[in-house]
Amino acid sequence: MSILIGKNTRVMVQGLGRDGSFHAEQMKTYGTNVIAGVHPGKGGSLFQGIPVFNTAEEAVRETGAECSVIFVPAPFAADAILAGANAGVDLVVAVTEGIPVLDMSKIIRELDELGTALVGPNCPGLISPQESKVGIMPGNIFQKGSVGVISRSGTLTYEVVNHLTAAGYGQSTAIGMGGDPVVGMKYNDYLELFESDGETELMVIVGEIGGTDEQNAADFVKKNVKKPVIGYIVGRSAPPGKRMGHAGAIISGADSTAEAKVTYLRENGIPVADTVEQIVDLVGDGLGGRN
Amino acid sequence: MKLEEFQAKRLFKEHGIPAPDGTMVTTAEEARSAAEKTGCPVVVKAQVQAGGRGKAGGVKLAGTPSEAYMVAESILGMDIKGYKVERLLVDPAVSIAGEYYVGITIDRRKKLPVMMVSASGGMEIERVAAETPELIYFQDINPERGLRPFEARKLAFRLFQEKGKALGAASVMVKLWDCFQHVDASLAEINPLAELDDGSIIALDAKIILDDNAIFKHPVMEELRLPTPTEKKELDAKSHGLSYVQLEGEIGCMVNGAGLAMATMDVIKHLGGTPANFLDIGGSSNPQKVVHAMELLVLDKNVKAIFINVFGGITRCDDVANGLVTALREIKTDLPLVVRLTGTNEEEGIRILSDFGITAMKNMTEGAREAIRLAKERGGI
Numbered sequence: 001m002s003i004l005i006g007k008n009t010r011v012m013v014q015g016l017g018r019d020g021s022f023h024a025e026q027m028k029t030y031g032t033n034v035i036a037g038v039h040p041g042k043g044g045s046l047f048q049g050i051p052v053f054n055t056a057e058e059a060v061r062e063t064g065a066e067c068s069v070i071f072v073p074a075p076f077a078a079d080a081i082l083a084g085a086n087a088g089v090d091l092v093v094a095v096t097e098g099i100p101v102l103d104m105s106k107i108i109r110e111l112d113e114l115g116t117a118l119v120g121p122n123c124p125g126l127i128s129p130q131e132s133k134v135g136i137m138p139g140n141i142f143q144k145g146s147v148g149v150i151s152r153s154g155t156l157t158y159e160v161v162n163h164l165t166a167a168g169y170g171q172s173t174a175i176g177m178g179g180d181p182v183v184g185m186k187y188n189d190y191l192e193l194f195e196s197d198g199e200t201e202l203m204v205i206v207g208e209i210g211g212t213d214e215q216n217a218a219d220f221v222k223k224n225v226k227k228p229v230i231g232y233i234v235g236r237s238a239p240p241g242k243r244m245g246h247a248g249a250i251i252s253g254a255d256s257t258a259e260a261k262v263t264y265l266r267e268n269g270i271p272v273a274d275t276v277e278q279i280v281d282l283v284g285d286g287l288g289g290r291n
Numbered sequence: 292m293k294l295e296e297f298q299a300k301r302l303f304k305e306h307g308i309p310a311p312d313g314t315m316v317t318t319a320e321e322a323r324s325a326a327e328k329t330g331c332p333v334v335v336k337a338q339v340q341a342g343g344r345g346k347a348g349g350v351k352l353a354g355t356p357s358e359a360y361m362v363a364e365s366i367l368g369m370d371i372k373g374y375k376v377e378r379l380l381v382d383p384a385v386s387i388a389g390e391y392y393v394g395i396t397i398d399r400r401k402k403l404p405v406m407m408v409s410a411s412g413g414m415e416i417e418r419v420a421a422e423t424p425e426l427i428y429f430q431d432i433n434p435e436r437g438l439r440p441f442e443a444r445k446l447a448f449r450l451f452q453e454k455g456k457a458l459g460a461a462s463v464m465v466k467l468w469d470c471f472q473h474v475d476a477s478l479a480e481i482n483p484l485a486e487l488d489d490g491s492i493i494a495l496d497a498k499i500i501l502d503d504n505a506i507f508k509h510p511v512m513e514e515l516r517l518p519t520p521t522e523k524k525e526l527d528a529k530s531h532g533l534s535y536v537q538l539e540g541e542i543g544c545m546v547n548g549a550g551l552a553m554a555t556m557d558v559i560k561h562l563g564g565t566p567a568n569f570l571d572i573g574g575s576s577n578p579q580k581v582v583h584a585m586e587l588l589v590l591d592k593n594v595k596a597i598f599i600n601v602f603g604g605i606t607r608c609d610d611v612a613n614g615l616v617t618a619l620r621e622i623k624t625d626l627p628l629v630v631r632l633t634g635t636n637e638e639e640g641i642r643i644l645s646d647f648g649i650t651a652m653k654n655m656t657e658g659a660r661e662a663i664r665l666a667k668e669r670g671g672i
Binding site for chain 1: 397399400402403404417421433434435472475477502503504505507508534536538540546547548549550551552553554556557558559560561566569571602603604605633634635655656
């Protein structure tokens with residue numbers, strides 16, 4: 001078991017430009033069930049043996065795709081997300097970075113109405129090790145196991161997972177939820193899925209400065225989560241008012257600092273690691289010595 | 292991208308929001324003639340992208356044109372929260388009967404824009420929120436439908452009893468939304484929105500932050516950019532695909548990925564060192580990017596040691612290693628260098644560096660510790 005994606009999930013790739021093509025191939029190599037590509041003007045062709053369609057609607061109709069991953073450039077990405085959702089996929093994973101925040105805000109209600117789940121945008125995607133990878137993560141560092149990982153970042157997720165894997169703590173599913181101010185699913189949505197997932201025994205949330213998602217997650221955990229949760233928050237040395245790479249990583253008020261988040265999590269019973277190494281120790285404690 | 296007050300007021304006016312007819316000036320002499328033209332008294336206001344200008348002495352009243360000259364001379368060149376004052380706004384002074392707050396921002400939790408209003412104008416909204424949260428009224432805005440007049444009236448009648456004033460304020464609110472969505476702002480704020488003695492409603496201050504992700508839709512906004520020297524450096528970095536923020540520490544950092552870059556700064560701080568910057572070289576393995584990144588670090592006079600931290604995922608360690616070797620052949624520096632390389636093609640990357648005489652480490656914390664040690668050897672704290 002895992003959450004959101006598994007061995008049989010039928011995945012289509014929207015946007016077969018340079019990045020989309022490269023990662024479509026990488027996903028297929030990893031074992032993801034990639035069954036269609038969407039690229040206007042390339043309909044009727046094959047990419048690595050995968051049929052390509054001009055529209056998302058045609059791709060879903062012809063192949064029964066359930067999940068779509070978006071590599072479409074930022075100016076057109078919000079529309080591409082809607083195209084996938086309206087075609088009928090259950091899950092859209094938007095890797096694209098730089099989508100205007102208001103554009104995202106405008107489409108999010110329609111996704112809710114359609115019942116389409118969204119991961120991202122501006123995210124590395126998600127992976128259920130040894131089953132399916134939808135996104136751009138380096139598959140080789142992941143290992144199947146019982147830790148659920150939810151992060152706002154890309155390479156930092158890899159860093160954390162690398163330590164977990166080295167210590168023998170495999171992952172059920174690892175998700176990069178995206179670094180933008182407005183993203184689809186958030187910690188709470190993933191925590192809820194992990195809580196009811198039979199394979200997951202513990203969750204790690206990797207947070208950063210900006211917004212109050214981590215505090216909201218702590219509130220949610222207190223009320224709804226029985227499995228152990230570990231936190232790690234970066235940006236303790238970030239100056240206020242400066243965007244630290246991610247559009248969403250900016251200190252705009254006292255609640256959005258790393259210190260405020262660490263304190264809030266700890267006060268609400270979530271152990272927080274000061275360093276990546278400490279995450280492994282806390283996971284060990286949380287699992288009571290089980291690997 | 293933050294706009295200065297005079298730019299934000301110009302956008303306000305284009306969207307029909309009443310604001311004083313001020314003049315932007317860059318010299319004391321211009322301030323004098325602006326005051327003559329406007330008619331005294333005038334308010335002379337420092338144009339910087341920082342709050343608390345009044346407290347810092349950057350906003351002053353002048354009764355005559357020659358007083359405007361003197362006041363302008365005292366404010367120009369002033370340092371306000373790290374911003375040097377190079378521009379002033381000369382606004383006609385008005386007599387104020389009441390001050391209010393109106394702002395729109397993106398509510399990350401609800402994932403939509405929200406309008407906030409309060410009768411505590413002139414105060415920072417964060418302070419009002421902390422001290423008297425019951426005095427702030429909110430209205431969610433469905434971005435597809437916009438702020439409807441009845442929603443604005445609901446807020447306006449919280450602030451004003453009298454119909455004329457309430458309708459004036461509601462009209463400003465609807466126009467503020469028009470402006471917000473038209474320029475793709477992430478924040479638009481009127482603080483204070485003033486009620487004048489004659490009962491009219493007017494924006495006395497203006498703050499707009501544009502969504503950097505949306506600037507491509509509004510190329511004309513690029514012309515509004517007025518970068519400080521530090522921001523120029525950051526913008527220059529951005530044009531090379533680098534995300535850079537200058538800090539004041541001693542360890543220059545070069546990292547792939549924003550989250551990992553923050554984690555790197557944090558671990559340096561955790562171990563007793565000080566990071567000199569945030570620098571994300573992004574996901575590609577373009578060697579030229581590494582060269583530009585090295586230039587940025589070497590030019591920072593505070594830097595006593597450099598720590599390069601790369602987790603190869605999509606970025607390949609051998610590409611980064613090649614870029615680094617190219618950079619070190621081009622850029623002569625005697626700064627000590629610590630490299631941490633892990634992930635895709637790490638063996639190859641480590642070999643390339645070792646042929647060049649650099650020993651790469653595999654662990655981030657160990658790398659940070661070594662960089663701090665080397666910085667201390669060179670007289671760092």
